[in-house]
Amino acid sequence: MNFGVKGRIALVLGAGGGLGSAIAKTLAAEGANIALADLDPKALEPIAAELAAAGVNCISLQWDLADAAAIESNIAAIEAKLGPVDILINNTGGPPPTPAAGQSAALWQKSFESMVLSVIQITDRVLPGMRTRGWGRIVTSTSSGVVAPIANLGISNALRLSLVGWSKTLAREVAADGVTANIVLPGRIATARISFLDQAKAARENRPVAEVTAESTGTIPMKRYGTPQEYANTVAFLASDLASYITGSVIRVDGGLIASI
Template sequence: MDLGIHNKVALVMGAGGGLGGAIAKTLAKEGAKIVVADINPDALASIESALKSAGAEVLALQWDLSDLSVIDGNIAAIESHFGAVDILVNNTGGPPPTPAFGQPSEVWSKNFQLMVLSVIAITDRVLPSMRERNWGRIITSTSSGVVAPIANLGISNALRLSLVGWSKTLSREVAREGVTANVILPGRISTDRIRFLDEAKAKREGRDVNDVSAQSTESIPVGRYGTPQEYADVVAFLASANASYVTGTVQRVDGGLLANI
């Protein structure tokens, strides 16, 4: 299937991680020009090298999402190199595991700026050109915790949920100008982040990490963790020309994990 995004400019945030890297590679296979952004220079260099080896047109930007002052300059660099952004994949790192109670206000503020304000500000920067051209895709990756809050992920559950309300509101504001805005949420996808969370839970409960993973797997109807590629394939569809009538949604990629409708 031709997804209709050949030569579209795609900005993938958090591209050095498992999900972001898979998304960048999948969009590149469809012929998009890829901008990969990540705070980790080694991870960024790795995904840049992989994309170039595959023949993709790629621009790599080391980007600290906690610093809102760099947004305008970084987007200007993309526009100078490739042109205006057509596809924006908002993908941020997750906060450390914590209960909801008792977290210092500065921890909430720091993570709000990193996980929420940065996403809103980057989107605001690229939206005007999308609206002018009557074409754009805004895809925001969150967590299954926005539907069913996850124990000991209080900060993530709260802050990522705010992005769902923001994206839904935005989708209605820009729909008639050919711009879609959707949220996509992963269940248990096999990434370094999930391994870290499993290890943290095992340490917290005094259990073997393999037991924790096995118990988690048992709760998933398909009986396994998902792969980053399976997640990336859904993102690619939402980024496609074919998905022009899909907006304002929350798409789950969870193997049936979430039991609610």
């Protein structure tokens, strides 16, 4: 199937992680040129090498999303090497697991700047070009916690939900210009983040990690964690020409985990 993104420029935030790297590779396989961004440049090295070996035109950027001053220089570097961004994948890391109550203002502020404000500012930087060209895709990855809040992820539940309201509002503003904006909710996808959360819960409750993982997968109708590739397939579709009439949506990739409609 032709996704219609050959030659498009895709910026993938958090590309060094499990979800981001899978998304970058999937878009690259469809012919997109890829800008890889991550706080950890070493995490990008094997991904960039793999893409380069496959003949993909790409650029790697060390990018601290909490640093607003870095946005202009990083986008300018992408534009200079690849061209203007057509596809923006807003994929950010998560805050530490905490209750909602009793967290410091500094932690809330830091998390807001890296998880929410950065996404809005980067989108605002590339959006005018998308609207002028009459084509653009903005896909923002959040969490199943925005539908069914997850225990001990108070900061994540609150801040990621704000991105849902932002994306829905934005989608209506830019739809007539050929730009779509959608939210994708990962359920429990087998990444380092999920492994970390399972380990943290096991330590908190003084239980074996295997027991926590088995309990977790037992609540999923498919009885397993999803794979990064399964998640990336959905994101890549929303970033494609094929999804031109899908905007303002919230798509779950959760194996049926969220019980509500």
